[in-house]
Amino acid sequence: MSIQEENMQAYEQLLPIFLAEAEELFGPKNDYIFIGIGYHNHPPRMYMFDKDPFSGEEYYKVDLYGVGAINDRKDGIFQLSHEVVHLLSPVPQDTDENDVNRVNYLEEGMATYFAKRVTERETADYDFCNNAMLKDEKYFTAYMRYQSLKEIDTEAVKKLRTIQPIIPLIQAEDFVAAGLDVPQNLINALLEKFPE
Template sequence: MTLIAKRIPNGYSWTLVTRLGDMLAKAEHAYGRRDQSYTLLGIEFREEDPQIWYPGNCGHIAIQITTDVINDMPMACYQLAHECVHLLSPTGERVVNAFEEGLATYFAHKYVQEEFGRYVPDSYASYAAAKNLVAELLALDSDAVKVLRRVEPTISKITAEQITVAYPSLNPATAAALAAPFEREAGGIQLAHAQ
């Protein structure tokens, strides 16, 4: 089970909590420090899609992942890594741009591939498209998120103009698409366990 720590020679086995610490450190290293005015409460499970939520609207954040991944550490980490990116610059609202959702999807894929050697198929075309936009930007500069967050610390508030000024060689349509509000299509396929 992904919630129970077991004693090993130099400490304890990986749990979702310690994996969250690892992925948050990696996300901050790659994309800049998180907004520490929000307090991370922890991880909980729910029947619906994974998300972060702001209980009490008082600066607290809880990460919710799905019950079907309780006994599947790589898939639990995929969901957790995605939500981890939303911890970097939370707004207290559910509206984000394609840049933030694409970065969350990009990071989740990267984390699970590097840590578990596992490929996870995209659950929705909109997430895949946003991830590909981010990959296009990061191909120009792997530090692009840090560079842009020096101008606008909140990822979901980064504008097309800010992207274009920092990266004039990026296709303007890509910059505009990154800055646009993210819209997940209805339906899609459920996030299946990867093979």
Template sequence: MNNPYGIPYHLFNAHTGATSNTWTLASYTKEILSVMTCRYGPRDSNWLLCGVEFHNNVPQVWYPGANQAATCGYIIIMLSVEAFSDAKRAVYQLAHELVHTLSTVIGVEAPVLEEGLATAFSEDIIEQLFGEPDKHSYTADTRYRDAAANVRMLLQLAPDAIRRLREIQPAFKLMTAATFEEAGLNVPTFLVEALLKPFSGDKA
């Protein structure tokens, strides 16, 4: 706790850091967005990121007022109640959900590629920002671990694969095998098929 108000430290700027500020979810969001867009390309600017809230459910993205035909609108990131008092878990969840804001297609299940990237990226972020030595322990569900493993395999073959794919098709949910070909990626067929499969999980 960095304040006398009972507010978790990652939600309160105590103005005591090296730049007279301390890390909060707002500044973590800025940092994560900077890293993410540098690696994977820009977010869809038709969707405005409004902020972060907590709820008694799994972390997810919410599109208030939007329907399945919407091509623009607003995004709110919802984190779990556990993340309210756990800064590292909050940043892990935040990084995961921010990947889902790179492109928005409502009503279509995310492919393994998108969920795997979100998982791998969130693990890497807590290692980068917190020096977490056991980053994989934050991913308890084996479905997400398996998806992340497939994405890491892709990135071993081509570290810039995500950016190259998104230059052809910005939306993960609309990518096909042809997207990989047009991006000039020499990826085994079995891996392309695995990455394009719909992901069956509980999170948005």
């Protein structure tokens, strides 16, 4: 078996482990059907692959950036662990900039935090994660915003998701309903839609 085949096989085995860990940290995943991992020449993403017109069941898939993930286990673990967080409460994404389903800084911060946590544990390469986060400032910003929330309450996301389980749909009033004492400026920063 080639190193590329070994890596792809490893990701299939790691995905349910990483997802279980993400559920432990952030609350249970929503109900949908996961159909697998693909490899493409675009940035990693999670997306709705299909929807059954009769049952309404949604089918989601994760695409990893193939060149990086297939050839470099560390990069693949980083990509996969990030996308796993988006599998907690996936929603169809429109291209409309005003799309209420669009991912917010809270979710991207959670995903970046989780990717850093998992990749550092699995690879013991702390520089890799820091460098990856700093390549695109918006991910570092999301990470820092999530860290600010986590410093206030490590269970904040779980509490929020008992009120609104779909992360992109969390509203400012959900923080109050969840019993969280978070400054309004941080709430606004977390709920800001993440730029494409």
